[in-house]
Amino acid sequence: MGICMKIDNIELREGEICLRLMEEKDKEAYYDAAFLNGDEEAMYFTGTKERFERDTVYAFIQKIIPDESRYDFIINNSHNEIIGEAVIHEIEEEERSAGFRICLFRSVDFSKGYGSIAIRLILKFAFETLKLHRVELEVFDYNHRGQRAYEKAGFVVEGTKRDGLYLNGTFHDIIMMAILEEEYFKKYGSVS
Template sequence: MEIKIRLLENEDLHEYWKSGFENPDKDMFYYTGTTNYPSKDEIKKFIENSIIDEERRHFLICNKEDNILGEVVLMDIDNEYRSCSFRIALFNKENFNKGIGFKATKEVLKFAFRDLNLHRVELEVFDYNPRAKSMYEKCGFKEEGIKRDALFINNEFHDVYIMAILDYEFKE
């Protein structure tokens, strides 16, 4: 599937809410460790804050018709240490296993290393999401450690893998 990424804008509120949060895909919430369901007003404030946050670049993943499929975010951008954190979510399980997350991740890593001149991008992935962990490894992320029983969701503790990629490890 052909995709594009673009920065989130205030004008995206309605489509962003509709595609990801009005009738949320429970699998997406589970795989991202999300336990609360935000209101439209909370999403509006979130968008407003994301846009002005100098330590964040919030991209939407869109198809060629500009429909929102998900999001990919660089956050906690630290220019001094040239590092940031990364997260991604596809809003509907119908879009899983189609290469969308892989393509979006590669595009945002290109932006992180080329445009922001970062050295390190790190993420966390949960032990019950081996599909995502495998995709991150395919993109070049390496496992650096495990936070044991660090997530409590659905009345169970889960391990959290810490992964990162360095600028010289990134291959376009």
């Protein structure tokens, strides 16, 4: 399957975690989870500098849903609550590459393995369904938990944007990481 035609109705599951594509009907629950119930610690790890207005988020959701260069997944727990998001974005068809980002909205959901499960599900989708060659991400130097999770999943550090983020009066480095398809298949095995 080529990566230029967007696939609909995707649901990725492992254990207590389900990733499904964001839909228009999710906008209110997404906003509440990310911006009303999300906490400062979670925002800090993503470098978020402000809380967005409801209308701004709703307009953004309407814009991204049909965008064929990205897949925006909601992360649900076993109670069908939105606990985060995982996004494949900036898909480049010729290079077969894309960016990746993930966020758990509440720190109470950290260190439970939810992020690691979501990363594995996204990588499986990216390499086995979309047939990507490369998935890359950026992580801030102070997000040690995220760095460990990405390394455990097979991402490799490729470089550093020195002082690339200014947050709360301090400059921070941005660490660039990526995983290639051969690294993914070596770690996780061939398509079943």
